[in-house]
Structure formats: C-alpha cells, structure tokens
Amino acid sequence: MEPLRSLILAAADNDVIRRVVATAPGSRQIVARFVAGESVADALEVVHTITADGRRATLDYLGEYTSDPELAERTVRTYLRLLDELAERRLAESVEVSVKLSALTVDGDEVLASRNLGLICEAAADCGTTVTVDMEDHTTTDATLRAVRKARRTWPWVGAVVQSYLRRTESDVATLAYEGSRVRLCKGAYAEPAEVAFTDAHAVDLSYVRCANSLLAGGAYAMFATHDPRLVNVLRQRTRWYGRRQGSYEYQMLYGIRPDEQRRLAAEGETVRVYVPFGEHWYGYLMRRLAERPANLALFLRALVSR
Ligand code: FDA
Secondary structure, X not given: OOHHHHHHHHHOOOHHHXXXXXXXXXXXXXXXXXXXXXXXXXXXXXXXXXXXXXXXXXXXXXXXXXXXXXXXXXXXXXXXXXXXHXXXXXXXXXXXXXXXXXXXXXXXXXXXXXXXXXXXXXXXXXXXXXXXXXXXXXXXXXXHHHHHHHXXXXXXXXXXXXXXXXXXXXXXXXXXXXXXXXXXXXXXXXXXXXXOEOOOHHHHHHHHHHHHHHHHHXXXXXXXXXXXXXXXXXXXXXXXHOOOOOOOEEEEEEOOOOHHHHHHHHHOOOOEEEEEEEOOOOHHHHHHHHHHOHHHHHHHHHHHHOO
C-alpha cells in the first residue's frame, strides 16, 4: 500500500488527530461534500434531490466499532426512525439502508449484532425496502458473512458486500453468486496486510473483474460499487456479454463523488444507487475517502486552516 494512503488510514484510528480535525474551523465545509449532514432530516433532504433525477440511494447512519451499549442502541433506533420516514414519504421503493454490524453491537458481540440486524430487517420488510450489510476490515469478514447468511434465512434480499482486494473474495463470491442474491462488489477501503490482501492496484482491479464475471454468470443481483471509469467500461461490456438486461444489476457510487457520471449512467437507463452517509460520527468515513484520493487531502488541509 502506498505510504500516504497508509498514513491517512492510520490517522483514522488516532484520537488526537480525530479531535483536531473535528474542531478545525474549515472541516465542516469538506465534510459536507461527502456527508449528507448530521440528522435524519438532513439525509432525507439529500435523498429527495437524488431520487428526483431518477437515481436511487442507500442511507448509512455513520458509526463504527463501539463498546458503548447506549451508542449501539441509538444507532438501531435511528435506523428504525429512518425506515418509518422512508415509508411515510413513499421513498422505500428507491431508497434502502446500509448498516455496519460493528456499530449495531457492543465489542463485536455476534449474537447482539444479529438480533439488532434482525430488528432493522423486520422494519425494512414492513416498509418495503432492503438492507445491505457493509463489509469492514478483514478480521470481521467471517462474522459479517455469517450474520448475512443467518438474516437471509428470513429476509433473502439482505445484501452482502465483498471486497476485491481480499485474496479470499473470489471464493466467497463463488458461494454468494446465485440467483436473487444481492451482492455489492467494491475494491475495499481498509488498511490490510499483504498476507490477506492484494497490494498492487492492478491485481485488485483484475480480482474485481473476475468477481464481477462470477456474479453475472451465477445470476446474482450484482451491485457494482466503483467510481473507476475503466472498470465501469469493462462492466458495461460484461453485463451485455452475459445477456443481462438493465435493472438486473446496478451501479453504486458514493455521495459527492462523480455525480455527473452517476447522472449519465442513469440517463442511459442503468440503475444507479448513491451511498449517502449521515450522522455525527463522520471522521472514519471521511479519512477513508481522503486516503482514496490524495488530491482531496490537499483540498482538506486547505479547508482546515481557512475560516
Ligand atoms: P479507485 O479508488 O481506484 O478510484 C478510481 C477513480 O474514481 C479515481 O481515479 C477517481 O477518478 C475516482 N475517485 C475514487 N475515489 C474518489 C474520491 N474519494 N474522491 C474523488 N474521486 C474519487 N468499502 C469497504 O471496504 N466496505 C464497504 O462496505 C464499502 N461500501 C461501498 C459502497 C459504495 C456504494 C461505494 C461506491 C464504495 C464502497 N466502499 C466500501 C469503498 C470502496 O471499497 C473503495 O474504497 C472506493 O469505492 C474507491 O474505490 P474505486 O472503486 O472508486 O476506485
């Protein structure tokens, strides 16, 4: 992994840097580019704009690993409120939710994670939408896939996420690539050791294409999460090659990244879903976006010192 990317990802876990960034005068301005706001109302406002031009959305209430039961409970309550609002505003057809298991539980307790995921899935089913379970660092992959498999026994539409940078992912995809299985394919956003992850960007891209082929061949509902123009071109060819009609797979991009490309794909009849994060705990999410693109880091550092 490039040294700058490793450095930024290390800063994502550093409390002192977290405090400096969170209180710096210009940080809000750059946060607003990637995060919809802090409240449910902020998130719904952004989602209205996105759906107005034919794109879809998946809403993520920001939060990661916690040891605080109150915080985990608050996260679950926020999702339940959000789902009520989606139903009330008749947005459930075009807006789903994404969750991180580590934010729904306490110290990684798998039983509590599954119970809370179940509460969110039940509410999503009532309101007529779906849930996708984000993938976190490689130490959590097995537990996350276990929770998805368990939830799918009741709610077969629960979305799994796989990361093409992990060496194991091709074999995970082989078991997830069946008809009706909703699978988001992304490159992966965490600092991972070479024993478990490809470190060369080209190897990550090749793995992405192999996994995409497997999902398309197996009949899964593939959710291609990438902003990479080369990969999007390859995917457009592969979906045709496998005889997939538009709507039997989708493209996903993050809020604030390549919005023109999102609209262009949607205008061509592709299903495009925007991942919209919101909430007060934006720091880890923001650092991962900065690590992906050093040009954003320069923008961020300038914003930090300006008033
Ligand atoms: P890559 O990073 O190689 O970028 C390719 C091109 O895209 C760049 O050259 C640039 O043009 C543009 N671009 C990319 N990032 C940009 C940025 N921050 N600002 C501006 N332009 C940018 N990861 C994970 O580990 N678990 C998960 O659950 C998810 N979930 C998820 C959902 C969705 C909808 C998306 C789009 C992504 C994720 N990710 C994720 C993140 C993912 O793993 C990956 O880190 C990012 O998508 C960046 O990788 P790209 O495929 O975009 O390519």
